[in-house]
Amino acid sequence: xETSQGYSLFFFHAYEKPLKLAEALSSRKxxxxxxxxxxxxxxxxxLPRTGLQNQLSTSEAMLNSLQDLHPLPKIILEYRQVHxxxxxxxxxxxxxxxKGSISSTWNQTGTxxxxxxxxxxxxxxxxKHPIQxxxxxxxxxxEKETVTISPRALFVSSEGHTFLxxxxxxxxxxxxxxxxxxxxxxxxxxxxxxxxxxxxxxSQWKEIPxxxxxxxxxxxxxxxxxSVVYGAGxxxxxxxxxxxxxEATHFLERFLKKYKKxxxxxxxxxxxxxxxxxxxxxxxxxxxxPRICAQDxxxxxxxxxxxxxxxxQGSAADLCKLAMIRIFAAVATSPTxxxxxxxxxxxxxxFEVEDAQVPEFAALVRRMMxxxxxxxxxxxxxxxPLKVNLTVGRSWGHLAPL
DNA sequence: CTAAATTCC
DNA sequence: ACCAGGAATTTAG
Numbered sequence: 001x002e003t004s005q006g007y008s009l010f011f012f013h014a015y016e017k018p019l020k021l022a023e024a025l026s027s028r029k030x031x032x033x034x035x036x037x038x039x040x041x042x043x044x045x046x047l048p049r050t051g052l053q054n055q056l057s058t059s060e061a062m063l064n065s066l067q068d069l070h071p072l073p074k075i076i077l078e079y080r081q082v083h084x085x086x087x088x089x090x091x092x093x094x095x096x097x098x099k100g101s102i103s104s105t106w107n108q109t110g111t112x113x114x115x116x117x118x119x120x121x122x123x124x125x126x127x128k129h130p131i132q133x134x135x136x137x138x139x140x141x142x143e144k145e146t147v148t149i150s151p152r153a154l155f156v157s158s159e160g161h162t163f164l165x166x167x168x169x170x171x172x173x174x175x176x177x178x179x180x181x182x183x184x185x186x187x188x189x190x191x192x193x194x195x196x197x198x199x200x201x202x203s204q205w206k207e208i209p210x211x212x213x214x215x216x217x218x219x220x221x222x223x224x225x226x227s228v229v230y231g232a233g234x235x236x237x238x239x240x241x242x243x244x245x246x247e248a249t250h251f252l253e254r255f256l257k258k259y260k261k262x263x264x265x266x267x268x269x270x271x272x273x274x275x276x277x278x279x280x281x282x283x284x285x286x287x288x289x290p291r292i293c294a295q296d297x298x299x300x301x302x303x304x305x306x307x308x309x310x311x312x313q314g315s316a317a318d319l320c321k322l323a324m325i326r327i328f329a330a331v332a333t334s335p336t337x338x339x340x341x342x343x344x345x346x347x348x349x350x351f352e353v354e355d356a357q358v359p360e361f362a363a364l365v366r367r368m369m370x371x372x373x374x375x376x377x378x379x380x381x382x383x384x385p386l387k388v389n390l391t392v393g394r395s396w397g398h399l400a401p402l
Numbered sequence: 403c404t405a406a407a408t409t410c411c
Numbered sequence: 412a413c414c415a416g417g418a419a420t421t422t423a424g
Contacts, residue, residue: 080419080420126421170424171424172423225424312424346423
């Protein structure tokens with residue numbers, strides 16, 4: 001059939017009866033590559049393809065490259081964005097709602113790193129930032145109407161209660177500073193404890209004053225730092241920064257030169273993993289990585305990145321879980337406090353607490369979380385302080401610093 | 403770069 | 412009508 005044009009026979013074999021042509025053409029690939037043959041019109045030599053079946057891809061990059069040829073690719077991209085948002089944040093949440101509230105299922109043992117995960121719904125994946133969607137412009141109207149959805153603002157505390165969120169700031173970076181002992185990184189946390197670290201880093205290597213650092217700059221820095229730490233290549237970094245591969249390479253060298261011991265730390269973790277076959281988090285949890293010995297270069301490189309990632313991300317997960325159970329214990333034994341944990345989003349704990357108890361509870365949470373810098377019984381003694389951010393509000397989407 | 407869940411095809 | 416795997420979306424460092 002159409003195999004010569006590069007798409008699979010899946011749609012035909014998946015059904016007992018052959019599909020009618022009209023049904024078959026409802027597939028985007030059928031339209032894009034079958035009917036319109038846009039891939040043949042494209043100037044590019046190597047079009048994006050999927051992994052195993054080597055089909056032509058309908059990825060974002062592909063559709064972008066095709067959008068000058070036909071209006072359809074852009075429409076597909078818009079449709080994807082809008083539909084995803086409606087189905088997960090509107091229809092999806094409504095489907096899980098029981099008596100005006102929803103309750104996720106939490107899996108405490110489901111991830112390789114030791115983080116928690118949630119499903120039905122995945123409350124950890126609910127968009128943080130409001131999403132703007134432009135309505136299809138009607139032919140008469142001149143104003144482009146937009147509707148904004150802020151999914152987290154849908155969650156409101158019950159009467160007489162407020163949400164209190166407590167999160168560790170830059171927990172993984174602090175753990176990395178501790179484990180690597182990198183002097184520059186340690187300095188960043190030990191002396192400038194008042195400032196925001198990612199803003200400081202942004203102003204340092206973009207060579208702009210602190211007050212000119214925008215939220216976008218800060219978010220980009222955050223992404224870049226973690227990418228680089230966990231072993232991103234120059235191509236990935238270039239794409240992330242929106243610069244050329246040369247510039248990205250230069251940036252990478254400069255970063256690893258300034259924070260020299262990060263590389264040493266990675267190498268140590270990798271060689272330990274190679275000898276033992278596993279890596280260990282700060283509280284002694286293990287992750288086996290048998291592929292660290294693989295002959296295949298790609299598989300081995302992946303295992304090496306996973307090893308480094310686990311030691312840091314897994315250690316952060318250890319501390320977050322420890323914070324959680326210690327706060328549980330403190331609340332359980334308190335004669336007065338009645339706060340309850342509503343959600344856990346990795347390094348953030350979200351509580352619901354009686355309005356009158358907010359100050360007392362906030363103090364308790366801060367004390368519990370910061371005290372994890374040293375825990376004698378676990379022989380834990382971090383070289384960096386742990387910083388805790390507290391925010392409060394009636395709506396999850398509009399929490400303000402305490 | 404590393405972790406996840408969800409939705410659609 | 413369902414399954415399976417993949418791609419793309421979001422989240423978190």
